[in-house]
Amino acid sequence: MPLYRYKCDNGHITEQWFNMDAVTKDVKCPMCGKTAAREYGVRTQGTTTWPLYSDAMGVAPSQVQQAMTDAHKKGVKLEFTSDGRAIFQSAKHRREVCRAYGVIDRNGGYSDP
Numbered sequence: 001m002p003l004y005r006y007k008c009d010n011g012h013i014t015e016q017w018f019n020m021d022a023v024t025k026d027v028k029c030p031m032c033g034k035t036a037a038r039e040y041g042v043r044t045q046g047t048t049t050w051p052l053y054s055d056a057m058g059v060a061p062s063q064v065q066q067a068m069t070d071a072h073k074k075g076v077k078l079e080f081t082s083d084g085r086a087i088f089q090s091a092k093h094r095r096e097v098c099r100a101y102g103v104i105d106r107n108g109g110y111s112d113p
Helices: 061-073 091-101
Strands: 003-008 013-017 026-028 035-038 052-054 086-088
Touching: 086 091
Parallel strands: none
Antiparallel strands: 003 013, 003 035, 026 035, 052 086
């Protein structure tokens, strides 16, 4: 299943997996809710773009504020999308959050937690 990249007018980038027969020209931006248009000619397979939206470190939408407070108490800044996905700003940021929570990223690269 191919990975498609979308960008909204605010500059937020999101990547989503679609079957080739189900891909759409635009999606709803998870950051701001605006329409994000598909970017053509951008190679996304095997690359990581930042910010990275994580379902694995996500929370229920009703728990976003509590999770942000908890992250602050652990010494890391962590923001979430409106649907509860954690937002990592860089590989270093993801590593810091994983260490603060005692989480191992089995999909990470050689230097990742």
